[in-house]
Every structure is written in C-alpha cells, then in structure tokens.
Amino acid sequence: MTDIKDLLAFRFNQDHFSQSAKRVYDKDAPPLVDLERTIKKIVDKYETLGELTAPKSGRALKLFWQNADKGLRQLETVFTSRLLLVDLAYSLTFNPSNFSETNRFYKPIIESHEIKLALELFNNNWSPRYLEPLITALLEHWNKLPKNALSQLSQLCIKQLMNYQGKRRDYLIFKKQAILLAENGPEELAKVLIYNNIGPEASFKTFHINTHTATWQYLQRFIEHYSRKAVSLSAKKEERVKQILDFLYLQKECKPTGTIDSVKQCIVILVNTFKPGYITEFDKTLHQAAYDLIGDPNDDVAWGLYAEANEKEQRARDILNNHISHLFLLAFFKTIAGESDERRLNFWKRYSKDFGFVKVFCSSNLKSRLLRLNPDIEPYAKSRIGSLIKYWKGPFDGSVAAFCMQVNKYVLIEFNQIDNAFYAYKENTNICPEIHKEEVTVSYLKRTTSVPIISKNTWKRRDEGRLFHNQGWEFNLEKWLAWWVKI
DSSP, rough: OOOHHHHHHOOOOOOHHHHHHHHHTTTTTTOOHHHHHHHHHHHHHHHHHHHHHOOTTHHHHHHHHHHHOOOHHHHHOOOHHHHHHHHHHHHOOOOTOOOOGGGGGGGGGGGGGTHHHHHHHHHHTTTTTGGGHHHHHHOOOOOOSSHHHHHHHHHHHHHHHHHHOSHHHHHHHHHHHHGGTTTTTHHHHHHHHHHOOOTTTHHHHHOOGGGGGGHHHHHHHHHHHHHHHHHHHTHHHHHHHHHHHHHHHHHHSSSSSSSOOHHHHHHHHHHOOOOOSSSOOOHHHHHHHHHHHOOOOOOOOTTOOOOTTHHHHHHHHHHHHHHHHHHHHHHHIIISOOTHHHHHHHHHHHGGGGOOOOOOOOOEEHHHHHHHHHHHGGGGGGHHHHEEETTTTSOOOOOOOEEEEEEEEEEEEESSSSSSSSEETTSSTTTOOOOOOSEEEEEHHHOOOOOBBBBTTTTTSSSEEOOOOTHHHHHHHHIIIIIIIIO
16 A cells, blocks of 8 residues: 555655754854844945935945036045946936935936046046946937037947957947947948848847837937938838838837937928828828827927927928828718718818818717728827717707818818808807817807808908808809918
8 A cells, every 4th residue: 555655755864854954054154143234234225325326326426426526536536446436337327307406416427517527537447347337328318418428438438348358248249339339320320221121120139239228319319310211212111111110119118108209200201201192001001100109290299399390390290180181081071971962072172281180070979980981080089089969959869060170270160961051260269169179069169150251242251150052152162261261
C-alpha cells in the first residue's frame, strides 16, 4: 500500500533540518538596529524630496541653483564628487509642474541659460556616466534649449561618444549614429530614411529607443522634415503619408491631452499638398485623421496657433471645412430632405466651397438614419449634428430637420421640408441663432420677422429675412447672396 508520505512527496531528515537551522542567522551579520537605521535613512531621503524630483537628483539640483550665479569656479568647488555630478546630469530634464520663484532651485536647468554652465562643468570633469542623461536631455528638449545651448550640448555628446572606449551597448549604438545628434540631425535622418524608402517608425530603431519617446522634440522635428520631403516626391506619396499618419497617431497616444505642435504642422503640410478636385477615399482618410488628431477645423481652441503658424494653416483648415461641409450637404439633402430637393442640393453645391461651418439639427430618429446611410459623416457627428427639440407652439413629430450654414458673417438656414422658407441672419445680432449650441427649437431657428429678403423684385433692400421656394427662387437668391453675403 502506498504510504501517505509518498503521495504528498513529504520527506523529513532530522540531521538536514538541524544543519539548515544553524544557517538561519549569521553571527557576522550587522545588528538589526543598524539595518533599521539604513532603511530609515532611505525613507527620510524620499520624504525630504517629496514629489518634486527623483531622490538622487534633488540635492544636486539644489546645490547647482545655490551656486550657479557665482560662476563656474564656484560650481567646481562644490561639485567635487563624480556621483554628485551624475545626479546633476540626471536632473537636467526635471521640469516640475509646481515650480515657483519661492523654490528657485527647482527651476529646470535644461530650459535656462545656466545650462551652458552645467555643460562646461560636465566637460571639465567628464565621466561616461553622463552620456545617458545628456543624450536624453538633448533628444527630449531639442526645441526648448536656449540659443547656442543646442549646439553646445550636441557637440559635447558627439565628442564624448566618439571618445568612448567602453563596451556599453547603448553607447556604442549612439556612437555609430553620433552624426545624427548634430543640429541638422533630424533633417539628415529624414533624408536617409526617405532616400532608402523607409517609413518614419524606423527612427526608433535607429537609436534603439522605445515608441513612448515619440513626443520627444527631436522626433517631432524629424517627422516635420520627413513630412515635407515625403510630399515633395511623387512616387508612393500616398503610402508615405499613411506611414506619417501612423506616426502622428502614435504621438497622440503618448500625449492624449492637448495637441502637439509637430502634429499640427505635419497635418497642415499634408492637407495643403492634397487639394481634392473631387473627394477620393484617400482624402477622406487624411481629413478624418486631421479631425482625430487636432479637432474640428472650425474650433479655434483646438487649432490654436503654434510657433510657426501662418496662412498655410488657415488654408488647410478651409480645405478640411469645405470637405466636411460638402459631406453634410450631400447627406442632408439626399437622406432626410424631400425627393424633389435635387434643385436645392444642386443650388447649394455651387456655394459649398464658401461655407465656414455647417451643422445639422434634427431628432434622434433622423440622426440615426442620417448616420446609418452616410457613414462618411459619422467621425464629425459630435460637433456637426445637434438636437432639434419640441416646437413650443405646438406638437413636434420629429420629422423636421435644419441645415445651418455659416458664411461670411451670415447664418443661412434651410429646412428639410421644402414648404419651409429659407432664413438668413446677420451674425452678432440679437435675433441670429447660435448654431454651435447642442440643441435648439424650430422657433429658435425661425426668429426673423415675416419680412422677405426679396421686396418689389429687388434684392438690395433687405439684408436679412426669409425666402419661400416659389417659382424663380434660385435666380432671386443667387442675386441676394452675391449682393449681401458676397458669394
């Protein structure tokens, strides 16, 4: 019969147990009270530094700012320890969000003019251990370095990499690519990859860095150069642009809140290159990416000016707006307007290039139908489709919808049911509807008086009002739009 000890694989040897017990405590080990003191010192160090900085670099950062105004000689008398200098090197990229003048020593060195002093200090007391933090500081803060500091830091890194004789793998990798750390490094890297028909994601492999570094300023500058060069070549342009968009989406993932300047600049470059005479599938992909990565082109906050913004950005926004407006115009008149509305659709298609912003107001049922039959507009639905709620004067069956157009300081409104009049409002007046609202009533959109815009066969008397779609309405409205709206 099998013994229970065999089943449980349980074995007990009294002699082995005795010998093992003797090794539990080492008589030569330091007293437990000393170990407790060591742990307490570590805990105290973390508590002293709080959340402002990494434990190792807090003292070095404080010492630097306490002595920087006295010059390089004073700093060299304070930073006599290589370990302290290593801590200082790692503190260069420290940028606390709660920095204030009361804590002067917590100012980020990398963005100050004193960075030049720190670099001289490292150069005069060099150790290869500085390379990792210095290269990281260079790549991460490429665009924020003060004047001449970029050149000073890049030259220091290149010189010391070329002098490096050790075996550390990441240093040897950077040594092979040292020339790419020069001031024109991002542009040169873009040239090399484009020339060899390689996508921008290879920039990570070049330096053997992770993709979470996609928002580092070196890579931001790189993708801008890559975008400019990619669209200047006719061969495989669309394929390259898709690779660029993948890179930009990766940058957005690394920084989900806010907008990255390089993303805006690249989108502007790409959109201005592809000006659709008619909307292709590729145009739709590109324009949706612009919307995803930056926001609605009509949103001034999302498209806030970046450092080098100019008329090119406005041109890109106009192209995107026109594209979105055209999609909603087609969807509205083909899906939820009456069958006899080919005339109105054809009329407004002539002016869609002039639309600054368009928005549809409708019931939830009509919205579902609109999105189901027009999947192209779904990405823009959040900011371009609002709710039309009950008409206060009577019953509302949800069959009414409105198409609102913002054009040259005017708000123009058409309804899906042709027996409703066309309404025109001058912006910034008491009766002009605010079409950026999330929900409105029919009466809110019909706030003009009963005054027609065409009076006694002339379109020159009324700058706002309404117009029924009676015989000859196209001719009259065309003349009125040209006279008052300037389109």
